[in-house]
Amino acid sequence: MNAITVDHIVKTYGSKKQVLTALDDISFEVKKGELFGIIGPDGAGKTSLFRILTTLLLAEGGTATVDGYDVVKDYKQIRKSVGYMPGKFSLYQDLSVEENLEFFATIFNTSIDQNYDLIKDIYVQIEPFKKRRAGKLSGGMKQKLALCCALIHKPSVLFLDEPTTGVDAVSRKEFWDMLKDLKKQGITILVSTPYMDEAAMCDRVALIQSGKIMSIETPENIVKEFEGELWAVRSADMYRLLNDLKQYKYTESCNSFGEYHHLLLTKNQGGKEGVLKYLNELSHKNILLEHTAPNIEDRFMQLMKNT
Amino acid sequence: MKQFLIFVKKEFYHIFRDRKSLLIIFLMPIMQIILFGFALTNEIKNSNIAVLDNSKDESTAAIIQRLDASRYFKVYQNLQSPSDIEKAFKTGNVRMVVVFQPGFRESLLHTHAAQVQLIADGSDPNTATTITNYAGSIISDYQKELYGQFEIPYTIKPEIRMLYNPQLKGTYNFVPGVMAMILILIAAMMTSVAIVREKEINTMEVILVSPLKPLLFIVSKAIPYIFLSLVNVVTILLVSYFVLDVPINGNLFLLMAESLLFIITAVSLGLMISTFTKTQQEAQMFSLMALLLPTLLLGGFMFPIESMPLPLQIVSNIVPSKWYFLIVKDVMIKGLGFSQVWKESLVLLGMSLFLLTISLKKFKIRLS
Numbered sequence: 001m002n003a004i005t006v007d008h009i010v011k012t013y014g015s016k017k018q019v020l021t022a023l024d025d026i027s028f029e030v031k032k033g034e035l036f037g038i039i040g041p042d043g044a045g046k047t048s049l050f051r052i053l054t055t056l057l058l059a060e061g062g063t064a065t066v067d068g069y070d071v072v073k074d075y076k077q078i079r080k081s082v083g084y085m086p087g088k089f090s091l092y093q094d095l096s097v098e099e100n101l102e103f104f105a106t107i108f109n110t111s112i113d114q115n116y117d118l119i120k121d122i123y124v125q126i127e128p129f130k131k132r133r134a135g136k137l138s139g140g141m142k143q144k145l146a147l148c149c150a151l152i153h154k155p156s157v158l159f160l161d162e163p164t165t166g167v168d169a170v171s172r173k174e175f176w177d178m179l180k181d182l183k184k185q186g187i188t189i190l191v192s193t194p195y196m197d198e199a200a201m202c203d204r205v206a207l208i209q210s211g212k213i214m215s216i217e218t219p220e221n222i223v224k225e226f227e228g229e230l231w232a233v234r235s236a237d238m239y240r241l242l243n244d245l246k247q248y249k250y251t252e253s254c255n256s257f258g259e260y261h262h263l264l265l266t267k268n269q270g271g272k273e274g275v276l277k278y279l280n281e282l283s284h285k286n287i288l289l290e291h292t293a294p295n296i297e298d299r300f301m302q303l304m305k306n307t
Numbered sequence: 308m309k310q311f312l313i314f315v316k317k318e319f320y321h322i323f324r325d326r327k328s329l330l331i332i333f334l335m336p337i338m339q340i341i342l343f344g345f346a347l348t349n350e351i352k353n354s355n356i357a358v359l360d361n362s363k364d365e366s367t368a369a370i371i372q373r374l375d376a377s378r379y380f381k382v383y384q385n386l387q388s389p390s391d392i393e394k395a396f397k398t399g400n401v402r403m404v405v406v407f408q409p410g411f412r413e414s415l416l417h418t419h420a421a422q423v424q425l426i427a428d429g430s431d432p433n434t435a436t437t438i439t440n441y442a443g444s445i446i447s448d449y450q451k452e453l454y455g456q457f458e459i460p461y462t463i464k465p466e467i468r469m470l471y472n473p474q475l476k477g478t479y480n481f482v483p484g485v486m487a488m489i490l491i492l493i494a495a496m497m498t499s500v501a502i503v504r505e506k507e508i509n510t511m512e513v514i515l516v517s518p519l520k521p522l523l524f525i526v527s528k529a530i531p532y533i534f535l536s537l538v539n540v541v542t543i544l545l546v547s548y549f550v551l552d553v554p555i556n557g558n559l560f561l562l563m564a565e566s567l568l569f570i571i572t573a574v575s576l577g578l579m580i581s582t583f584t585k586t587q588q589e590a591q592m593f594s595l596m597a598l599l600l601p602t603l604l605l606g607g608f609m610f611p612i613e614s615m616p617l618p619l620q621i622v623s624n625i626v627p628s629k630w631y632f633l634i635v636k637d638v639m640i641k642g643l644g645f646s647q648v649w650k651e652s653l654v655l656l657g658m659s660l661f662l663l664t665i666s667l668k669k670f671k672i673r674l675s
Binding site: 051054055056057058075076079080082084086088089090091092093094095099102103104106107108109149150 | 514517519
């Protein structure tokens with residue numbers, strides 16, 4: 001049995017005059033024990049999807065189940081067995097770390113002691129601050145506490161809506177390590193993120209854009225699906241380089257990635273020599289041009305362009 | 308049960324860790340009761356009056372002396388001519404002018420009729436009426452004494468007694484009114500704000516995705532405010548008994564039980580407001596507009612309901628404070644028992660049940 005099934009879900013907002021489609025006929029399945037990522041930019045419909053699955057919103061069309069329970073009919077069952085961490089911080093800021101955890105444990109008819117094993121690795125990191133009010137914690141610690149609170153009742157499925165947004169790079173890395181540990185405990189995790197680099201940490205990812213799923217694959221396969229040869233380009237003047245490359249007659253797409261620009265040529269016309277010649281004519285200095293392996297973001301951009 | 312207890316505990320944490328709400332809850336009642344008790348009373352005390360004595364004889368002197376000696380009036384000014392009357396009022400220092408006709412005592416003794424004119428500032432009709440009544444009764448007291456020396460046939464002497472409040476103290480009316488006002492404010496507004504806050508700070512999202520039942524949520528939200536409101540009732544009663552000298556003539560337990568009933572009505576109102584408001588500010592504004600104003604205007608303690616136009620009288624029936632005000636007046640001031648206030652109590656009970664049912668039905672088990 002699948003932990004989550006989503007079947008032709010449609011969600012729209014607004015009145016008849018101005019309809020905003022948040023989710024446009026979405027279907028996918030998440031296996032038990034899988035770490036499944038929903039990857040997409042802001043406004044892609046991630047939060048709407050999470051709210052439908054956690055029984056907080058009703059979809060206009062389609063059906064969905066979590067743990068075998070229907071999200072509309074059996075919402076009470078789902079609310080007992082899932083853990084949910086919303087995108088916005090949603091703990092009591094005026095309660096201490098310990099009080100928040102105790103509150104959520106009790107609300108779920110359990111106690112901290114009962115499931116301490118599950119949260120131990122995460123909780124020890126914030127335990128030195130257990131008397132501190134949640135509102136006074138740093139962003140990373142807030143996320144850890146929120147994760148503890150969502151985990152304390154040993155949920156079968158864990159929903160994490162953009163858990164790493166607004167968190168520093170080190171804490172993000174730690175957070176994903178924690179998720180991998182949780183996966184080992186057999187918990188199904190559905191996580192959303194706007195950061196493409198985090199997709200590689202998931203078992204499978206769904207790339208979502210404007211309410212539509214563009215691809216569902218393992219991170220490795222998503223990269224393999226990339227069509228064409230990709231070049232990494234560097235020069236002394238990166239900004240001018242990007243603009244010039246975009247003007248190049250054979251350029252299919254060119255995007256900036258850190259210290260390199262990723263360049264895709266239409267059917268690779270002209271090849272390396274063509275590009276070098278073009279750039280030399282424009283008197284670029286210290287040009288570096290080499291083959292590079294596409295990453296998930298490259299594929300995402302490609303899919304976005306094709307649709 | 309554990310869920311319920313931890314929820315109530317959490318709610319108390321919220322209240323005690325927020326200084327502003329603490330201040331509102333515990334200081335406001337005391338402030339208001341003292342404000343209404345001392346400052347905003349409509350009793351007449353030491354009103355300045357002016358006298359235009361055209362007779363200057365034994366009788367007028369006696370009457371003026373009596374007016375001045377009473378605790379209602381102070382003779383502020385002696386006027387010399389009728390043209391001074393208008394001036395005296397225009398300075399705003401006097402509230403009434405007493406004018407005696409020339410040859411006052413003579414005509415009183417010989418023709419058995421003398422004229423004294425009381426001129427009051429009609430722009431404040433309530434005060435004007437009260438003042439002239441007081442002055443009138445002082446003058447007629449003197450008249451009676453004078454007659455006492457002679458026997459006159461056929462006199463009807465109305466003997467007036469003000470029951471329950473012989474001194475016509477305003478505080479007797481204000482204390483029940485302030486109780487109604489404070490309780491509706493604290494209980495209804497604070498409850499609605501407390502619930503809406505969960506929506507605003509997003510915790511509602513997590514609470515909803517939990518096994519917590521809506522009824523349990525609502526009850527555990529309401530309990531702390533019911534408790535705090537009861538504390539307020541005790542504070543108000545203590546202040547009014549020891550500071551304002553308002554007696555508690557009836558059964559104290561009955562008074563507390565009726566207060567509890569009214570608090571539950573107010574909390575239910577707050578719950579209902581929370582079902583259709585989205586932000587704390589909205590909830591606060593709505594509570595003020597929909598609860599405080601009707602309580603003040605139609606609750607019966609500022610303006611008597613009997614003298615309102617019929618439509619307003621009918622509307623006043625849906626204001627819970629009106630019924631509580633009647634109950635408190637009956638029990639606390641008049642010392643009546645439950646048999647006299649069961650109807651009002653039943654109305655409050657009905658309102659509570661109605662509002663609770665609505666808010667439970669309207670409680671959103673999902674977002675938006």
